Structure formats: structure tokens, C-alpha cells
Amino acid sequence: MELYDLEVSGNCYKIRLFLALIKQPYTLHSVDFLGGEHKNETSIERNAFGEVPVLIDGDLTLRDSQAILVYLARKFDRTDWYPTTPAEEAKVVQWLMVAESEIARGPNDARLHDKFGYELDIDMARNKSARVLDILNKHLSDRDWLELDRPTLADLACFPYVALSEEGGVSLKPYPAITDWIERIKALPDFVSMPGI
Amino acid sequence: MELYDLEVSGNCYKIRLFLALIKQPYTLHSVDFLGGEHKNETSIERNAFGEVPVLIDGDLTLRDSQAILVYLARKFDRTDWYPTTPAEEAKVVQWLMVAESEIARGPNDARLHDKFGYELDIDMARNKSARVLDILNKHLSDRDWLELDRPTLADLACFPYVALSEEGGVSLKPYPAITDWIERIKALPDFVSMPGI
Structure with a gap:
């Protein structure tokens, strides 16, 4: 590959x-x-x-x-990361779509603007960031992982641009459930990082 | 349900x-x-x-x-619409993501602006519409369906907002392969429509 x-x-x-x-x-x-x-x-x-x-x-x-x-x-037949039962699979897919949409238009766009100079509506990107981070923080306030009580593709898809929020001028301080979740992901065996995380 | x-x-x-x-x-x-x-x-x-x-x-x-x-x-175990072999499944997922991202930010946003009065950057929405429609038109110029030589969730996910483009001030006239594809979808047995399509 x-x-x-x-x-x-x-x-x-x-x-x-x-x-x-x-x-x-x-x-x-x-x-x-x-x-x-x-x-x-x-x-x-x-x-x-x-x-x-x-x-x-x-x-x-x-x-x-x-x-x-x-x-x-x-x-690689990793149904632990991406299940095949209809309800479980769809629950994870929901978050793949949040990564593709709300997180892309929020913290990812804010970072493209601040760090890479992209011309885009930074106020809208910050507003969308606050909205999705607020929803994520509430969702994570009574669970460790986004779905299924274990790390799945849902967490991996959403993690990077949320963890990089500060590079787009979006502080994660108001979102303690998110920062705890980030630490749980960082503590996974064989975790690797990237610049800014 | x-x-x-x-x-x-x-x-x-x-x-x-x-x-x-x-x-x-x-x-x-x-x-x-x-x-x-x-x-x-x-x-x-x-x-x-x-x-x-x-x-x-x-x-x-x-x-x-x-x-x-x-x-x-x-x-409903419809692997005809959404396959389970890794490569086929992923090929369809690619287009679910185009529906969630490029089409949402393009023709869907343009329609939200023109038809429903949403405040958003209409020039950006029109530019993104032209870009994704151009890619779609090229992709469809030598095939009938987006993937696997048959209708799949890829087609259904992308179809509505592409077919509604004119409601966002985006003409489909320059994209004959797209309009042919729209007609093929409309000809599927048991097809139902919506206002504007």
C-alpha cells in the first residue's frame, strides 16, 4: 500500500x-x-x-x-474499529460525516485560515467551530468514546482537526470533556502524533 | 420506522x-x-x-x-446498493463523502442562498458548484453510474442537490453527462420525485 x-x-x-x-x-x-x-x-x-x-x-x-x-x-477485518451490524455501523458513520462536514467547516477551516492563509470567512469558521465543539463536549461528558464504549473510526475521523483547533485560534479550554477524550486517544497503544498535536 | x-x-x-x-x-x-x-x-x-x-x-x-x-x-441486506467487499464499499463511501462535502458546499449552499435566503458566500458556493459539477460530468462521461456499473448509494447520495442545482442559480446545461445520469436515475423502477426535480 x-x-x-x-x-x-x-x-x-x-x-x-x-x-x-x-x-x-x-x-x-x-x-x-x-x-x-x-x-x-x-x-x-x-x-x-x-x-x-x-x-x-x-x-x-x-x-x-x-x-x-x-x-x-x-x-484488515478490524470490526473492532468499524463494526458490521447495521445499527453499530451507522452510529460510527454518523461521526465520519461530522468529520467530513461540521469539523471540516469549523476547526479545519479556521486552521486553514490562520495557519495556511486560506481566504475564507473566518468568523463563520469560528462560529461553526464553537457549535460543533459544544455538541462534541456535551456528547463526551458522560462517555469515554464517541460510540460503542470503545475507540472506533468515529474517534479517529474526528480527532485530528479537533485536537488542532488551537492552530485555528479556537481554544479548547471551555471543553474539558473534549480535552479528556484527546488524552484518551493519545494514550492508545502505538499512538503516533503529528506536528501541532 | x-x-x-x-x-x-x-x-x-x-x-x-x-x-x-x-x-x-x-x-x-x-x-x-x-x-x-x-x-x-x-x-x-x-x-x-x-x-x-x-x-x-x-x-x-x-x-x-x-x-x-x-x-x-x-x-435490509441490500448489498446491491451498498456492497460489503472492501474495495467496492470504499468506492461508494468516497461519493457519500462528496455528497456530504463538495456537493453540500456547492449546489446545496447555492440553493440555500437563492431559495431560502440563507446568508452565505454565494460566489464561493457557485465556484464550488462549478468545480464539483465539472468533476462529476467528466467522471460520468464514460460510465452510466458513479461506481460499480450499477446504481448504488453513491448515486442516491449525490443525486438530489445536483438535480436541484438550477434552484441555486447553477445551470446544468454545460454538463450533459450529468443530465443524462439524472434521467437514468429518474427512470429507475419505483422512482419518486420531490418539488424541483
């Missing part, structure tokens, strides 16, 4: 983290993001959306960090 | 459409959106994000249209 990767991307990091937690080897290709490598012809052929991560496994080329997490959990 | 629903929501519609296509009965609860019912205490207890659709099936309460599609496909 080959992972096209950017070190400072929380979406790439969640793939590296999951592969570390389940102890699976892979080949890392660092994409020259500043040089625009993700937008060149070869990259666009791999992923029309011109983004990383991209995973290549034999004939299969996959984009989108959440889809790659799902693939890896299925390929 | 009970579906908390809003007729003009493309996200609610994709659930009604899938249930019609697989011929499964359910009870529909129309939410008084203008009256703010989705934000009242009972609704927030069902879905902290204060949005529809919400599906209730016995003890299970599910939010997010993509997660609900996944649940229904699994519950």
Missing part, C-alpha cells in the same frame, strides 16, 4: 494514525504541496479533486480520508 | 427515494421547519445538530442522511 501524504494535513494524519494503531506497514509518499504536486496531471489522474490523502493498493486508488479509513478497517 | 422529514430538503428526499426504490414502508413525520420545530427540545434530544432527516427505528435514533442510507441498506 502506498499513501500519498502531507505531514501537516490532519486528514493524512488520521490514516497514518490508524495504520500505526493496527500495525500495518505501508509506503509513504510525501507530496510537494507548496510546489503544487497535488494539482499536477499525475495527481489529478489519481484524484480528480486534487487533494491528499490518496491510498493506492494494487489496482485500487482511493481518495478521501474517511473512505480510506473504511477501506483499511474492512481490508 | 419513523422518518422526521422536510419535503423541500434534498437530504430528506434521498431517504424517501431509497425507501421507495427498495419498497420499504415507514411512517413520515413532517417537521414544522418554518415554526422551528427542528430546534425545539425534543428535536435536539433526537439530533443535537438540530437538523433533518432523523430516522427512528426501535431504540435507534440516527441523524445524517448518508448515515441513514447506510443503515437502511445494511438493515
